[in-house]
Amino acid sequence: MIDRRDFLKGCLACGVTAASIGVAGKNAFAAGSFEGYPDSMGVLVDLTRCVGCRSCEAACNDEQNLPDPDLPFDDKSVFKEQRRTTDKAYTVVNKYEVANKDTLFRKMQCNHCNEPACLTSCFVNAYTKTKEGAVIYNSKVCVGCRNCMIACPFNIPAYSYSSPTNPMVKKCIFCYETRVKNGRPPACVEICPQQVMTFGHRADLIKMGHDRITSNPAKYVDKLYGEKEVGGTSWMYLSSVDFDKVGLDNHMQNEPIISNVKDFLGTVPMVLSIWPALFTGIHLLATKNKGGHGDHDHEEGDEQ
Amino acid sequence: MRAVKRQMIMAVTGAMLMLVSSVCFGSGIPDEITINSIQKYYSGVNFNHAAHINNLKDCGLCHHHTTGAQVSDPNCARCHKNSGAQAVVSCKGCHSATPFTPEALKLQRDQQPPLYHKDQVGLKGAYHLGCVGCHEKMQGPTGCQDCHKRNESGDKIFHSGSYAPKTTDTPKSSHH
Ligand code: SF4
């Protein structure tokens, strides 16, 4: 009962917040194809340089005050399987054996999309794209609906269920609060011994990426991954092998994910305004019919 | 009078340049170099310069065009085939220990000529990309602690050594 009441209270509060944010946020997307903020920062990741030392994972854990890992960060046994980001690890390094090529490693984390699907899919507007390019979120607003988890083309947002009544999104925030906001590079970038990651203005990094390919065409495949994918991302990649071989979808659409759901989004403001009423109605019905304990999860799922 | 002055200045500069280059190429080549400008999580490295010179012979492999040796990289050779020895040859003389500060980013952006120097790696990157890259090819040591021992704060951040996670559930150590 408590859970449900909290959830509803949350919905009401969020509906109000979202409705007001919705008005302010509208302009950002009104332009149609949004090329990213002009001063957006970014990171150029050169996969040919990574040696899989996992220092970046260690630095992230420290910087973001994440829980202790199950294994030390110098333990290479983690490479036996493909890992994904979790609420306890905002970045993970995976190993890829590529036929006729050396082993490659790829660090994965949020790519900080120019037009983030997580942001556009979030009906309470928990996400913000900052002018520096970081995609951050307000976990106080998050209701744990997991829309963003499904929407993200890179499978990044994870959930913390440590509090059953308040599950919240957890993901890389580009070290926004502690570093990028103040013009400093993220912790992973700074610790990396191989300078796999180059921090800089996104526009400069695009040039730099192409220059690296041009000056060493035998070394790189002719593609800067993230320049165009899903409308462009702040984190971009260079590789010596097809991106498919290192776990990045090589056929990702160039249009932002928002285009797929534009029709849906058109209905969002209305949904937002009637949402609390809707939930109250369902709640009343459920209480009436089932005498209290309804299947909350199912209810919630149906609405998404 | 002016011309004489200018000549004198040129002569003095020339003499100084010769002095610098003789330091670089004469007995001035250090046999051992302590690499310790960045040692947050690892101890410094006592680098055996002499052994590497004996093994490789080619200064340009690490120092690019700066020692006046023939450059092997064709991209560098475009401009530096005959550019001679430079006053600065040490890694940290060019590669910045803080390559991503707003000032450093601006410097790189405005680099003239805007060619290969623009994408210059930082000091830590220069060391590791150079050392590890070559060690991989020549079967040299490549493990982190093969070259520099991790220190206490390194163990801490890696949750390793005495900071390794316990198998039983213990509360998080309060190092944050
Ligand atoms: S710190 Fe750098 S080299 Fe090490 S695993 Fe991370 S990206 Fe790769």
Ligand code: SF4
């Ligand atoms: S990578 Fe996923 S989580 Fe990160 S900004 Fe893009 S859609 Fe959002």
